Amino acid sequence: MHESKEKSKRIFFSLASPTLTDDISSIFEEYFQASVDHSSIDRRILQNEAVHRIFLHKGVASFQYLQEMGTSTFPSVQFLTLNSVPYKIRECLDKLSQVQEGESNLYETSSLMTEWLMDASHEYQTFFAGYIQAIPSTSAQILIAALSDAEFSTGNDSLLASVSLFLKSTDKRLAQTASIFLLTCGGTLGGDILSQILSTQELPHSQLVRGISELLS
Known part of the structure; x- marks a missing residue:
């Protein structure tokens, strides 16, 4: 059993290792040990951006995304697989x-996605939070805009935090769309996240984001 765990660990780290610093490597070590022992995982590990990106871009565990569940002090996690999403x-x-998808197709596809997300569970919204970080920026911008236009509403902190990462984009349209989403779809929590980022970080389009915040707040 011990040998099997060590083999799994070697496979996991062979997928993740090319871009790991010592600090990030130790976080992966903590994650792996907690997962094989079936113990709760510290939220700090789940929120680590490097952990998210390794899972999404390396295709680890067949595009499985970590989601929160339970009520323990350190939330447990389960895997929500892509196969659980409707065909x-x-x-x-x-x-x-797909990078080569035309914008007209993206608008149509985003409309279908929006219809589904309007009634999607908290778990699916959390899965989606990871997914939008792995698609081309044009797709993300059109999809987030479609959600805002449909007056989508969410209190899912994982989804709001994920969208807030786009505020750092050098793509003006994407940063603008993310700002509008946080304010129109995220309620008080979305507004708080936007305000905190504006007050603590220098954004590529901070003046634009601040103007949107003042206009819509």
């Missing part, structure tokens, strides 16, 4: 991930 939505996810 038609999986087709949409695939189209949105």
Whole structure:
């Protein structure tokens, strides 16, 4: 059993290791040990951006995304697999991930995704939070804009935190769209996240984001 765990660990780190610093490597070590022992995982590990990106871009565990569940002091996690998503939505996810998709197709696909997300569970919204970080910026911008236009509403902190990462984008349209989403779809929490980022970080388009915040707040 010990040998099997060590083999799994070597495979996991062979996928993740090319870009790991010592600090990030230790975080992965903590994650792996907690997962094989079936113990709760510290939220700090789950929120680490490097952990998210390794899972999303390396295809680790068949595009499984960590989601929160339970009520323990350190939330437990489970894997929500892509196979649990309805087939038609999986087709949409695939189209949105294609760089060569034309904008007209992206608008149509984003509309279908929006309809699904309007009634999606907290767990699916958390899965989606990871997914939008792995698709081309044009797809992300069109999809987030579609959600705002549809007056989508969410209190999912994982989704709001994920969208807030786009505020750092050098793409003006994407940063603008993310700002509008946080303020129109995220309620008080979305507004708080935006305000905190504006007050603590220098953004490529901070003046634009600040103007949107003042206009919509």
